[in-house]
Amino acid sequence: xxxxxxxxxxxxxxxxxxxxxxxxxxxxxxxxxxxxxxxxxxxxxxxxxxxxxxxxxxxxxxxxxxxxxxxxxxxxxxxxxxxxxxxxxxxxxxxxxxxxxxxxxxxxxxxxxxxxxxxxxxxxxxxxxxxxxxxxxxx
Numbered sequence: 724x725x726x727x728x729x730x731x732x733x734x735x736x737x738x739x740x741x742x743x744x745x746x747x748x749x750x751x752x753x754x755x756x757x758x759x760x761x762x763x764x765x766x767x768x769x770x771x772x773x774x775x776x777x778x779x780x781x782x783x784x785x786x787x788x789x790x791x792x793x794x795x796x797x798x799x800x801x802x803x804x805x806x807x808x809x810x811x812x813x814x815x816x817x818x819x820x821x822x823x824x825x826x827x828x829x830x831x832x833x834x835x836x837x838x839x840x841x842x843x844x845x846x847x848x849x850x851x852x853x854x855x856x857x858x859x860x861x862x
Contacts, residue, residue: 739768760807770805773816777845778803781820784843788835796835798825817854825861832859 732750734743739762744751754769756762782801789796802821807814822839824832836859840846849855 774803774805784839788838
């Protein structure tokens with residue numbers, strides 16, 4: 724399989740209490756467990772990064788699908804929530820995406836979101852692995 728792009732990041736320190744940086748310097752974050760998990764909450768965490776990445780990627784896929792159908796979507800947004808669950812001795816993730824498509828009829832908006840879910844790389848990576856719920860609204 725031909726790679727179109729490769730992203731790199733390096734985690735140093737102790738994972739959830741450390742840093743993540745990209746070689747090009749475009750991303751450099753202090754990592755800290757969230758307060759809900761007993762941490763300081765004074766930094767980012769992997770679940771936030773996954774939520775941000777999935778939301779942005781899905782939003783891009785949504786626009787690509789709309790363009791392919793010669794539709795213009797304006798003032799759209801995609802919010803991502805990543806939930807961390809305990810499962811046995813380990814942990815598991817689930818995702819909720821909130822898709823807002825103002826001025827698009829609900830049925831058409833849902834069809835666009837369903838189509839985006841088929842082409843989004845994050846959706847394809849998580850398919851069959853974790854629960855992903857997509858809620859579509861116009862506000």
